[in-house]
Amino acid sequence: MTALATPRNSTRHVNFAGGPALIPDEVLQEAQESIWNHAGTGVGILETGHRTSAFDLVLEETLRDIRAVGQVPKSHDVLLLPGGAQMQFALLPTNALRPGDRALFIDTGTWSARAYADAARAAALCGAHAECVWSGSDTGYRQLPPAGHAADARVARYLHYCSNNTIEGTHWAAPPACAAPLVCDATSDIFSRPWPMEQHAVIFAGAQKNLGIAGLTLVIIERSFLQSMRDDLPLMMSWRRNAEQGSRLNTPPTFAIYMAGRMAAWILRQGGVAEMAARNARKSAAVYQAIDQSAGFFSGTADVQDRSAVNVSFRCATKELDAAFTAEAAALGMVGLEGHRTSGGIRASMYNALPESAAATLAEFMRQFAARHR
Numbered sequence: 001m002t003a004l005a006t007p008r009n010s011t012r013h014v015n016f017a018g019g020p021a022l023i024p025d026e027v028l029q030e031a032q033e034s035i036w037n038h039a040g041t042g043v044g045i046l047e048t049g050h051r052t053s054a055f056d057l058v059l060e061e062t063l064r065d066i067r068a069v070g071q072v073p074k075s076h077d078v079l080l081l082p083g084g085a086q087m088q089f090a091l092l093p094t095n096a097l098r099p100g101d102r103a104l105f106i107d108t109g110t111w112s113a114r115a116y117a118d119a120a121r122a123a124a125l126c127g128a129h130a131e132c133v134w135s136g137s138d139t140g141y142r143q144l145p146p147a148g149h150a151a152d153a154r155v156a157r158y159l160h161y162c163s164n165n166t167i168e169g170t171h172w173a174a175p176p177a178c179a180a181p182l183v184c185d186a187t188s189d190i191f192s193r194p195w196p197m198e199q200h201a202v203i204f205a206g207a208q209k210n211l212g213i214a215g216l217t218l219v220i221i222e223r224s225f226l227q228s229m230r231d232d233l234p235l236m237m238s239w240r241r242n243a244e245q246g247s248r249l250n251t252p253p254t255f256a257i258y259m260a261g262r263m264a265a266w267i268l269r270q271g272g273v274a275e276m277a278a279r280n281a282r283k284s285a286a287v288y289q290a291i292d293q294s295a296g297f298f299s300g301t302a303d304v305q306d307r308s309a310v311n312v313s314f315r316c317a318t319k320e321l322d323a324a325f326t327a328e329a330a331a332l333g334m335v336g337l338e339g340h341r342t343s344g345g346i347r348a349s350m351y352n353a354l355p356e357s358a359a360a361t362l363a364e365f366m367r368q369f370a371a372r373h374r
């Protein structure tokens with residue numbers, strides 16, 4: 001049997017977790033330094049006040065680098081809001097919908113289904129409506145709407161879709177065609193490939209997958225859409241009030257903001273999102289090849305044309321084999337391969353920070369595992 005490449009070092013495993021996810025060594029080292037003494041201020045970043053000049057600079061640099069990485073157009077504001085992506089499932093409809101309004105949803109997986117369910121609750125509170133215009137649930141979320149499928153163009157406040165379905169392992173190759181303002185949940189693929197920000201009214205992403213640590217959500221929003229939002233909400237729930245105060249309406253998650261800044265700077269140093277996309281395509285291709293060449297030992301959960309480049313979901317013939325797979329992989333230092341608790345199976349999440357060598361090692365392990373357990 002060919003020897004597997006060893007993990008990067010003996011104390012840290014290779015982490016394929018869906019999120020919170022792996023962070024580049026370089027960024028962790030910067031953070032370690034900064035926790036002790038941030039930028040030579042003599043105060044650690046965890047202890048730095050959110051209205052100090054040191055934190056002014058962190059926020060300024062984070063916003064600047066996020067804009068640069070995402071090529072965020074001038075027409076759009078960048079907000080850094082507390083709470084995870086699911087907080088925005090609630091706040092977005094709460095801010096956007098007025099009585100009689102209609103929000104549309106394309107249901108391509110667990111996260112869009114949850115966003116739809118929460119929007120329906122928020123809509124009911126104000127006499128608005130949430131409608132699902134397409135759902136892949138009957139076909140096990142294996143695929144996205146067929147190319148050329150145009151979402152119902154009836155007058156709508158917005159259309160929500162999820163660019164990368166983290167659990168089911170599918171992604172959109174391009175945003176859906178629709179006349180309504182587009183809202184995108186990009187939590188699992190933000191900055192993992194070029195994405196046309198200018199076609200969107202809102203793109204939001206919880207930070208813990210591709211942009212650092214939990215507790216923060218990036219919201220990129222077209223200024224005119226922001227200005228059209230409700231103005232009668234309690235302060236902390238209001239996107240407009242948060243925007244007016246530069247994302248410092250209250251004490252923001254300062255460390256998560258710092259980490260998002262370090263991640264954005266790291267992506268820029270690596271060559272930006274185009275380089276990330278090239279690496280992610282190679283990593284996922286290596287694992288998909290191991291699935292496709294396994295003569296049915298492994299089966300993917302997504303149809304080939306819609307496969308995600310960052311979350312590769314698959315399973316063996318039995319739950320026992322899935323469990324043996326993740327246990328044997330863990331013994332070799334490859335952890336976090338268990339599928340989502342709602343779906344089971346196996347999932348290799350290979351966000352920006354995962355080195356290409358780790359994907360190659362996993363693919364080699366898959367070949368050896370299939371040969372041993374066939």
Ligand SMILES: *Cc1c(COP(=O)(O)O)cnc(C)c1O
Pocket residue numbers: 019083084085086087111162164165166185186187188206207
């Ligand atoms: C992980 C994930 C979420 C949930 O994020 P939280 O920050 O835990 O609320 C939502 N949407 C997508 C696409 C995700 O991958």
